[in-house]
Amino acid sequence: MRKSTIPIHGGAPHASAGAPVVTPITQSVSFVQALGTADGLKYARYGNTPNVELVERRLALLDGGEAAVALSSGMGATACAMLALLRPGDHLLSSSWIYGGTYKLFAEELRGFGIEVTLIDPLAPRMWRKALRQTTRAIFVESPVNPTCRVLDLASLANLAKAEGVALVVDSTFGSPINFRPLEHGADVVIHSTTKYLNGHHDALGGAVIGTSSYIEEVRRKMIVWGQAPDPFAVWLLERGMKTLDVRVRRQNENAQKLAEWCETRPEFARVLYPGLKSHPDHDIAQQCMDGFGGMMAVEVAGGGEAAERFLAQLEMVTHAPSLGGVDTLVSEPRYTSHASMTPEARAEVGIPDGFLRFSVGIEDVGDLIADFEQALR
Numbered sequence: 001m002r003k004s005t006i007p008i009h010g011g012a013p014h015a016s017a018g019a020p021v022v023t024p025i026t027q028s029v030s031f032v033q034a035l036g037t038a039d040g041l042k043y044a045r046y047g048n049t050p051n052v053e054l055v056e057r058r059l060a061l062l063d064g065g066e067a068a069v070a071l072s073s074g075m076g077a078t079a080c081a082m083l084a085l086l087r088p089g090d091h092l093l094s095s096s097w098i099y100g101g102t103y104k105l106f107a108e109e110l111r112g113f114g115i116e117v118t119l120i121d122p123l124a125p126r127m128w129r130k131a132l133r134q135t136t137r138a139i140f141v142e143s144p145v146n147p148t149c150r151v152l153d154l155a156s157l158a159n160l161a162k163a164e165g166v167a168l169v170v171d172s173t174f175g176s177p178i179n180f181r182p183l184e185h186g187a188d189v190v191i192h193s194t195t196k197y198l199n200g201h202h203d204a205l206g207g208a209v210i211g212t213s214s215y216i217e218e219v220r221r222k223m224i225v226w227g228q229a230p231d232p233f234a235v236w237l238l239e240r241g242m243k244t245l246d247v248r249v250r251r252q253n254e255n256a257q258k259l260a261e262w263c264e265t266r267p268e269f270a271r272v273l274y275p276g277l278k279s280h281p282d283h284d285i286a287q288q289c290m291d292g293f294g295g296m297m298a299v300e301v302a303g304g305g306e307a308a309e310r311f312l313a314q315l316e317m318v319t320h321a322p323s324l325g326g327v328d329t330l331v332s333e334p335r336y337t338s339h340a341s342m343t344p345e346a347r348a349e350v351g352i353p354d355g356f357l358r359f360s361v362g363i364e365d366v367g368d369l370i371a372d373f374e375q376a377l378r
C-alpha cells in the first residue's frame, strides 16, 4: 500500500459480508477472560483493546517501522520512549530546539532520575560529536522545529548515531508521515503527538512511538506501569481523523506555500519563515528529506509585539489558539505559549523576537485566508 492508502486501510483485516465498514468503538475497559490461564488477558490500560491495536498497526505501516504503540498524549509518548531507553547514569544528547514540554521532561524530570542531559545547538554538527560520552545512549531531535520551522539534516546525525551505537530518536510531529518519515533517513525511533496532524481535527489527545518490535514492547511496558494508555474513544477519533490525512496534509502544504509567498510580498512582515520558500535557511535540506514543506509557517511582524497584537485582534477567521495540525487555521504567539518562561532577550537569541507569530495553516480556501490577513493588516 502507498502512504495515501495506509491511513484508510492499513492493518485492517479483510471485511466479510455484514461487517461494519467503520471500526466500532469498543468502549470497554475489561474483557471476558478464559478460565485457567493468563494468556489473552485484555484490559484498557494494557493498550490491547481492538481500537488501539488496529491504529497501532496502521501507524507502524505509515512510518515504515516494525511496530508502533499508541499512548494517551504526545508527552506520554516521549516520556515512555525515553524511559524505555535510559537508566540512571545514562546520558541523553538532545537538540535544544525542542517542544517546551519535552524540554521540561528532559531538564527537570529525567535529570531528577539521575539521567544526564546535554542540550546543544542542532546546527553545529561538530558539537554533537564533541558532546558524546561513553554513557550516551540516545540522541533526540525534533524536525521540523517548533516554532521557527527550521529543518534538520537527519542524514549526518544518523551516521553519527550509527557509528557510536546510540539510538536516534526523532519527534516528527510537525511533518506528519505524509511529509516526513525519519526511519527512511536513518532514525531508530519516531515520536508523534497524534493530537496534531494525525488526528487533524483538534478533538482528541494522543501520542505514538514507532520503532523495532523489541523496543516497542519495552515502551509498552513503561506505558502500562506509568498509566499512559489511550482511551478507546480518543483512538477511534484518531482512526477517523487519519482517514483523510493525505488530502488534508497536501492541502495544508499548498495553502501554507501560497500564504507564505503572499506574506513575503507584504512590508508589514519583516520576515516569513516557511521551508518551502527559497529564502528559508533550510530550503535545500527540506527539499532533500521531505515530500512536502508542511502546514506550519511563521512571520515576524515589522512593528514588533505591539503591532503583532493589533494584527491578531483584527483577524476574523484565523483563530488565536495553541496546538496545530488541524483543519482550522490557528495562530499563536510563542512568547505567551511555548516560550513564555524565557526572557525577551533569550527568545530573540533563538530566533523568536517579540512580534513573532506561528501559524498552523488549515484546509480553508487559501483565498479566504489571504483575505483575512489582508483586512487585518489594513
Ligand SMILES: *Cc1c(COP(=O)(O)O)cnc(C)c1O
Residues within 6 Å of the ligand: 073, 074, 075, 076, 099, 101, 102, 142, 146, 171, 173, 174, 193, 194, 195, 196, 205, 206, 207
Ligand atoms: C504538541 C507537541 C508535543 C506534545 O504533544 P501532546 O499531545 O500535547 O502531549 C510534542 N512535540 C511536539 C513537536 C508537539 O507539537
